[in-house]
Amino acid sequence: MKLISWNVNGLRAIMKKNFMEVFHELDADFFCLQETKLQEGQIALDLPGYHQYWNYAVKKGYSGTAIFAKEEALTVSYGMGIDEHDQEGRLITLEYPNFFLVTCYTPNSQSELKRLAYRLEWEKALENYLNELDKQKPVILCGDLNVAHEKIDLKNWKTNQKNAGFTIEERNAFSYLLDTGFTDTFRHFYPTKEGIYSWWSYRFNARKNNAGWRIDYFLTSRSLDSDLIDAKIHTEIFGSDHCPVELDLNM
Template sequence: MKCISWNVNGLRAVVKKNFMEVFNELDADFFCLQETKLQEGQIDLELPGYHQYWNYAEKKGYSGTAIFAKEEALSVRYGMGIEEHDQEGRLITLEYPNFFMITSYTPNSQNELKRLDYRMTWEDAFRAYLNELSKEKPVILCGDLNVAHQNIDLKNWKTNQKNAGFTPEERGKFTELLDSGFIDTYRYFYPDQEGVYSWWSYRFNARKNNAGWRIDYFVVSDGLKEALTSAKIHTEITGSDHCPVEVDLTIA
């Protein structure tokens, strides 16, 4: 089972570039998007063989997530059932017989960390939500989680320790998530790999210089460890300031 996650930073823009080419070439069972930046009716994607699930932000041109799945879900949840967290289209949960598939676009703490307090509230609520689901069946979570967890997850870690995405608070919440029974799949396969990132600023020739951050993830329940077969970061794919990330599993 191949699963892809991609923060497209505006789906309409990427569709005008290479989206369909990438989508068809990767041929995923699940293709999950973050930061779609559109409202219902603003795009009409023809994706034969896929069921489409969309969650739109109330604010126009902002946030938003989608999942395209070859198999129809048993049930769908948009958000986590908490009004404070469910207005920005950040979360979709699909239920299947043997697992939950979730895509998340985690709130950014923003410049001067002005949204860090909200981010902490989100993290605690989201971790509780995931842990409740995992009592029922294993969870596959993907998305732009807006945190580089370890020093090796970004190029310039020494100068970014007080910046959004690499604060002790954000990193600590990701550690709490993993400690509660989850696996960072890329680090499971490549625990010491350096220099492989999933996001690069549009400024300062960051992508050309590979001055990036690994902030896009597949995180799975510990119970799926034996099902994991590979994890990839598709740094060769352009079209957004993020590149797609992938995990492959064998699930009966």
């Protein structure tokens, strides 16, 4: 089974570039998107063989997630069931016989960390939500989680220790989630690999200089460790300030 996750930073914008080419080339069983930045009815995608699931933010042109799945889900949930956290279209959960698939676009703590307190509330709520799912069946979580976990996960860690995405609070929240029983699949296969990132700023020629961050993930319940085949980061694919990440597993 092949899964792809991609923060497209505006689906309508990337449709004018290479989205459909990448979509068909990768030919995933599940194709998960974050930051779609649209409302219902603003785009019509012809994706034969796929079921489409969309979660839109209340605020227009902001956030949003989607999943395109070859197999229809048993059940679908949008958000966590917590009104405070369900206004920005950041979470979709699909249930299948043997697992839950969750795509997530974690809130950014923003400049001067003005949204860090809310971000940490989100993190705790998400941790509780995922662990409740995991009590029922294994969980596959993917998306832009807006944190570089370790120093190895970004180019310039020394100058970013007090910036959104690399604060000790955000990194600890990620560690806590892993400690509850989840695997960072890329590090499972490549524990010491350096210089592989999934997001680059549009400023300062960051992508050209590979001054990036690894903030896009596939996390899986540890009960799935023996089913993991490979995890990939498609740094060769352009179109967004993020690149797609991939998980292959035997299910």
